Amino acid sequence: MNIKMKIAFGCYFLTGLLLAGFGFVYLLRPEFMPYHSAAVGFAWSEVPPQFQLLIIALMRVIGGTCLALLLAIYIILFTAFRNGAKWALWALPLIIVVQSITSFYGMLHVAQHTVANPPFLASAIGLILATIAVLFSMTAKKNTP
Numbered sequence: 823m824n825i826k827m828k829i830a831f832g833c834y835f836l837t838g839l840l841l842a843g844f845g846f847v848y849l850l851r852p853e854f855m856p857y858h859s860a861a862v863g864f865a866w867s868e869v870p871p872q873f874q875l876l877i878i879a880l881m882r883v884i885g886g887t888c889l890a891l892l893l894a895i896y897i898i899l900f901t902a903f904r905n906g907a908k909w910a911l912w913a914l915p916l917i918i919v920v921q922s923i924t925s926f927y928g929m930l931h932v933a934q935h936t937v938a939n940p941p942f943l944a945s946a947i948g949l950i951l952a953t954i955a956v957l958f959s960m961t962a963k964k965n966t967p
Contacts (some may be wrong), residue, residue, distance in 0.1 A: 823904065824963065826961060826962035826963075827962045829954070829955075830903075830955040830956075830958040831904070831955075833952070834903070834918075834952075836951055837895065837947075837955075838896055840947060840948055840951075841888045841889070841891055841921070842888070842889070844888050845884075845885045845887075845892060848882070849881075849886060849888075852878075853866040854877050857941065858938070860936065860939065861932050861936040862936075891921055895917060895918070911956075911959050914952070915953075915955065918948055922946075922949045923949070925945045929941070
């Protein structure tokens with residue numbers, strides 16, 4: 823792998839770490855996030871138990887989905903991408919961009935309709951890293967070490 827491909831690899835790897843962090847937080851957290859509390863105007867203890875159950879279940883789904891995407895990204899990254907498969911050059915950014923844009927869209931919806939301040943930064947960083955990775959991987963010369 824040449825230097826551009828190594829930079830792209832590193833950007834995708836870091837994106838995976840972001841997904842891992844987000845995934846584990848949402849998978850393991852016993853109550854909703856502070857920005858969720860701001861959005862609904864209630865402390866966790868004020869939310870009825872039935873809604874607590876639903877919110878926690880949805881958070882677990884999001885956490886599990888992030889970990890599944892992490893697994894997909896790392897499998898592609900450490901196999902096909904590292905071996906120079908052309909399809910991997912498009913598969914990785916597609917996975918990351920779809921996840922980042924949908925995440926950003928959901929957070930934007932919450933921010934526009936409530937007083938909450940969702941963590942936009944993680945989605946933005948994912949998009950930036952994917953963009954850098956695409957630029958480097960698509961402009962890398964394939965025959966240079």
